[in-house]
Amino acid sequence: MEPFTLSKQDQLEQYIHQQVTLYETLLTCLKEERICLKKADVDGLWKISETKQSTIMNIDFLHHEIIAFIKQFTGKAPKPPIKLENYITLVSKNKRSDFKKTYHALISLAEQIYTCGEDNKKFVEDCLLFIDEIIDVMVRSSSRHTMYDKEMKLKDYYFNMIIHKEV
Numbered sequence: 001m002e003p004f005t006l007s008k009q010d011q012l013e014q015y016i017h018q019q020v021t022l023y024e025t026l027l028t029c030l031k032e033e034r035i036c037l038k039k040a041d042v043d044g045l046w047k048i049s050e051t052k053q054s055t056i057m058n059i060d061f062l063h064h065e066i067i068a069f070i071k072q073f074t075g076k077a078p079k080p081p082i083k084l085e086n087y088i089t090l091v092s093k094n095k096r097s098d099f100k101k102t103y104h105a106l107i108s109l110a111e112q113i114y115t116c117g118e119d120n121k122k123f124v125e126d127c128l129l130f131i132d133e134i135i136d137v138m139v140r141s142s143s144r145h146t147m148y149d150k151e152m153k154l155k156d157y158y159f160n161m162i163i164h165k166e167v
Contacts, residue, residue, distance in 0.1 A: 008073070009091050009099075015066050016102045022062065023109035026055045030116040037123055 036044035
């Protein structure tokens, strides 16, 4: 593989900058999503969902462009996940430090996106679990079944309740 010419290096750098911009947009969406989740703002969640979908589609499109770009010079498509650090030798020495900085910013954004997405997922799961437990408490309180067995111990299936107290 021969090193990229200056215009090809610029193209690769442009791809990386586009990726950084798209990742920043996605991270902003996830942060706004968290705020909407806390406020139970369904309309806001729908808007954010549309923006997220559009951004993810653009990231995917750019990903395919980068694969095609790399394939032009290596003769084969890189296997996912693409690690651009493997192609640093194709960038001229005087541009490598800028390339590395931008690439590391991209990696950092990807990690933040993952963490924020996982946090939002956990928040939703916790809320759903809470609602499930509330419904369970309401359904069980309306039934005529006793909560205690013959030895006056709380029955096993009542340990799922949010609040209970043995007397």
